[in-house]
Amino acid sequence: MDKLLGATDLELTDVMENTTLLFSDISGFTKFSSTKEPEEVVAMLTEMFTEFDKMCIKLNVYKVYTIGDAYIVMGFTNANTRNPEQEAHNVVKMGMAMIDIIRSVRVKLGYKELEMRIGIHTVKFFYLYIYKNNREL
Numbered sequence: 001m002d003k004l005l006g007a008t009d010l011e012l013t014d015v016m017e018n019t020t021l022l023f024s025d026i027s028g029f030t031k032f033s034s035t036k037e038p039e040e041v042v043a044m045l046t047e048m049f050t051e052f053d054k055m056c057i058k059l060n061v062y063k064v065y066t067i068g069d070a071y072i073v074m075g076f077t078n079a080n081t082r083n084p085e086q087e088a089h090n091v092v093k094m095g096m097a098m099i100d101i102i103r104s105v106r107v108k109l110g111y112k113e114l115e116m117r118i119g120i121h122t123v124k125f126f127y128l129y130i131y132k133n134n135r136e137l
Contacts, residue, residue: 018084019125020075020091021064024098028113029069044109045069051101059090059097071098074125084122091120 026032033041052071056063064072073094075087095118106114 014079014126016076016079016082016125018088018122020084020088020120020122021125022061022073022075022091022095022118022120024071024073024095024116024118026069026102027115027117028111032111032114044105048101048105051105052098055094055097055101059094061087061090061094075122088120088122095120 032044036044049066049071053063056073060077062074062077064074066072073091075084075091076082098118099116102114102116106112
């Protein structure tokens with residue numbers, strides 16, 4: 001870590017112990033999207049991710065980001081009022097809800113091959129601020 005922090009383009013801003021993260025993507029997405037018009041793919045992702053977003057609020061978890069068909073969640077929403085065990089529980093509930101949501105989207109679309117791959121892990125989480133020193137450009 002000292003080597004990483006010595007770099008001119010990284011700055012460690014915070015460390016959180018026992019942070020539960022959920023990483024997910026859609027199994028079958030590439031095959032699905034290759035057989036649909038772009039508007040249909042965007043409509044499906046919008047519907048599904050909107051339901052995921054609603055579930056994040058309901059379960060008190062934080063959506064870190066989406067990229068393509070990936071959806072990333074973190075277990076805590078407030079660093080000052082942490083309960084790592086409850087956060088982990090909420091993330092697992094989020095994963096189960098995501099499976100239910102994609103099942104309903106799959107039925108609605110009539111496309112049986114859509115599934116979710118979900119990984120959950122509790123880790124020491126480092127917040128990094130990445131920047132480039134203008135003098136080096």
